[in-house]
Amino acid sequence: MRVLTRRLVALTGALALSGTVAACGSDGDGDSGTIELTISMNAIAGGKNAAEADWVEQWVIPRFEEEQAAAGVEVDVTFEPSGVDDEQYKSRLALDLQSGAGPDLYTLDGIWLGEFAQAGYVEPLERTDPDHAAWEGWEQIPDAVQALATFDGALHGIPAGTDGRVLYYNRQLFAEAGLPADWQPADWDEIIGAAEALAALDGVTPIQLNAGTAMGEATTMQGVLPLLAGAGEEIHTEGAGWTGDSAGLERVLDLYAEIYGAGLGDRQLQQETQGRDKSFEEFAAGEIGILLESDYFWRSVVNPDGGVAPMQDRDEDVGYALIPAVAPGAGLDGADHVSTSGGNVRVVNPAGDHADLAWELLTFMHSAEAVTALVGDDPRITARADVNEALLGDDPMLTFVNEQVLPLTSYRPALDVYPQVSVLLQEATAAVVDGGDPAEAAADYREGLEEVVDGDIAP
Structure with a gap:
């Protein structure tokens, strides 16, 4: 119990010094009945991880909203960008989540996963969606790569990318x-x-x-x-x-x-x-x-x-x-x-009002089409083997990593x-x-x- 208490203090105890950030999660929906969701990551247009920020704002959000509208669901997705040092982003995010609000979907460095899970800011996917294992993407993410999003024997999110x-x-x-x-x-x-x-x-x-x-x-x-x-x-x-x-x-x-x-x-x-x-x-x-x-x-x-x-x-x-x-x-x-290997993990905030729809957004962001759009003309290793096979064919080294390194890799403890x-x-x-x-x-x-x-x- 003493170790767990110390871990929680390490994550939250000094955060009051960071300054409160605006809560960006689902505080409730407007009178129109539109469901509000928020995405947070340490990326900002024209700055840090600009390509990822542009992808979220220009590709993910409009397409997801359109897809949901076609299914009869009105959803308004907001992107909360950030372009700061990773530790500063981590502290601000934890403070926001500690308040019981925070974004509906957010990105973590893989080595932070256990810390956030122990603080209750992210839960096993089986609690988010009992049918999470049916998502088609798991077949395309090698078991070794899935370990990036695993803590205490359970998947807590989806790997957002990796390396070797x-x-x-x-x-x-x-x-x-x-x-x-x-x-x-x-x-x-x-x-x-x-x-x-x-x-x-x-x-x-x-x-x-x-x-x-x-x-x-x-x-x-x-x-x-x-x-x-x-x-x-x-x-x-x-x-x-x-x-x-x-x-x-x-x-x-x-x-x-x-x-x-x-x-x-x-x-x-x-x-x-x-x-x-x-x-x-x-x-x-x-x-x-x-x-x-x-x-x-x-x-x-x-x-x-x-x-x-x-x-x-x-x-x-x-x-x-x-x-x-x-x-x-x-x-x-x-x-x-x-x-x-290292990499990031995208997770759902269990305190959000619409965790089920946030899970749909998360899987949408990790579909083959979405990941392909993110990679664009800048080949890189993704978590999905099918996308890697389609986009890395002209780069023998990255193909080598995808086919021979990722299946045998290991990760730092979260x-x-x-x-x-x-x-x-x-x-x-x-x-x-x-x-x-x-x-x-x-x-x-x-x-x-x-x-x-x-x-x-x-x-």
Whole structure:
């Protein structure tokens, strides 16, 4: 009970400092009999996530209202935009929901889901609609992706999009080092072997594996968590608790020690505030051989059309491979390859006056037609396999993620203390990169974990 109370306080206790935002949920309908619904997300026309805001206002709302009118239901949908820092959006949304109002439908970062569920701001879909499992879209969303919208064993919403992590490599550098153009390491030893071959090239950092606190969440998502999955473990297991100084975590830290202790990675890069951006630039310049990153790197960093570090010959020069387990069959659930993913979840406010119609709006927004309209001319990974298959055919990398990465991916735990756990993991990698002993770093991590999760550690 003490842990739950603390979680609720963490979510709501300091929100009074944020300032009250206007309640935008269904406070009642007008005299005309028109049903009022409100959508909220951290997106705004001309600003943050502008494409999504435009899609809601210009595509979703008019079409949904027209569809409902044809069925004899008059509905007026309002979009409440926002364009602030994610944590600020989260605080304002929670304060609004705490008042018993709030939007009828809203978007959450997947790692906030458990926190909002424990506060009663979102409920399992079986309470929203007993027939929710009949929605056709579930057949198009892989089970692994559905996990993004799952808390305490139950679906609470619909995944709004996702991504996947892979090993990128520079084919030109691989050729110079005598490595194969179509590289797929079978285990961690083969990653080290390729890095050692690349070490013979002048001016090349063989491998970039994010580490330390300066890299922030990138260290956890593009380093520790996929590697931990490759060692057969998750950072948190429902019913068992958080993973402490386990054999898997120590093996992950051993890999960091192997890479940075042998000079196969750039230690200094991990300590720089803009280290991740610099790693992008160095990879694009042919100065990094192997990089663990998400499909964002392909779409928005080395994209020859508008990327932040464009590579004109990206499609020829950049290879990508599945992240292998430490050994074949040793990954999570006995897998040979692993990945981690992030993404948002759209949910229905259980306190709304028309949760049933809000569910209809939610499924409408996640129909194949609606998701296709959202993607438009900017190919990206969606939660729906059918949309991905239709729109990603001309992009081999994104097709690779859709077909081979998403079915085996895993997600961060949707628990309020996760960000604190993530920082502890970052600190553990920093200690090892600085030359510390992996076993000691794992023990220090567990000591910090004991305080953060109040002893909720897996045996």
